[in-house]
Amino acid sequence: MTVMPDGPVGYTLLLPPGWTRIPLRCGTHEALDEKVFRRVERVPRGVAREAGMAYRLYVRRRVEELVGEARKAGGLDLYVPVGARPGGRVLAASFVVAGVEGERGVAAEAVLGQPAGVAGAAAEVRGVAGTVGVRREYVAEAKEGEADVPSRHVDYVVPVPGREGRWLVVSFSTAGDGDPESAFTRAVADLFDAVMTTFSWAPGAGAA
Template sequence: MSTADLVPPPRRYELVLPPGWVRIPLREGMNEALEKVLFSHMAEVPEGIPRDDAMRFRLEMRRQLEKQARAARRNGGLDLYLPVLPRGGIFLMASFIVAELPIGQGHAVPPQAVLAQLAEENVPGGTATTIDVAGATALRRAYCSALGEEELPTRRVDYVIPVADDPGRWISINFSTPGDGDIDSEFTDVLVELFDAVVGTFKWSYE
């Protein structure tokens, strides 16, 4: 096979987002994206917040979003996705992060070995299954987490996906939600199903 026959790696990925969700890039343009969320997407505020407190609410949301975005970037995050428009007068508490994974750096590890190792990692009460994402075998892990006494329990779903035509490179898509406060409720299940549907639209772009 000649060099001309080799398929170049994808330049980026694409996802179809639900209405009201936005992407915040974490490498470049993060501050601009946060400002856009604050002043363009958050024209509405939840029911029960007085009009005079609307700007204070938006500024507090901006602070929380920036804190979340910077933490995600420190952990290798590429993009942060979250809902910014209220549904039925409330804001959904959910988000997911697309990140690079430090797997096989310096040498390519067979994908099957990587997936097998990750599937064997102990996640109490969790499940790990292989699934097709963008034409490749990926890993889906689902579990619950409570990180501290003051934090709400959360439902978490992680996808680990090999980068097409680029052996040794992987990304993860990590979803987290406390749902409606009951991580076993039907409402929380719907949010998880929504995330799975979003991942189902994942594809690589070579443009």
């Protein structure tokens, strides 16, 4: 269950194999140690020891960066892949679930807003958890000091049942194979869309 500032809002979703949830409000460090860092202590079979050590250091640094970024954005939960791909590489992808409070009567598209410096990020209506949500997909170019490759992003905004002006925003990003237009990168984004088809509200999510 996730918690918004003044009350419980629960949701569930099914994760692909190798993915895990990191809570951002409490128990974050314990979850990182148990679900992420301990799992990467073992070097994958067929991977050289030096490469395995570099892999572990990369995962630790990158996940800690993602946690910091997600908290600054008001995130409730962070989801990351923890299993190494063939060759000892980690999948460059993650998504964050965040609670947003806005003015009554504001459209979902306005909650998403328009990312700075991004063109063609038009929103489309999608059914999510028995209600009407909005989905947006766009490509963010690489920025010096932040990312060395472009990334493909998919965002969903869903109204919290029974709470006008409250939204859940789910934001996904992936560098894929380094090419945001490649079949592989698009397949990773499609995987996130498949995860969102399993999203549902927990009983009592709309309680006052």
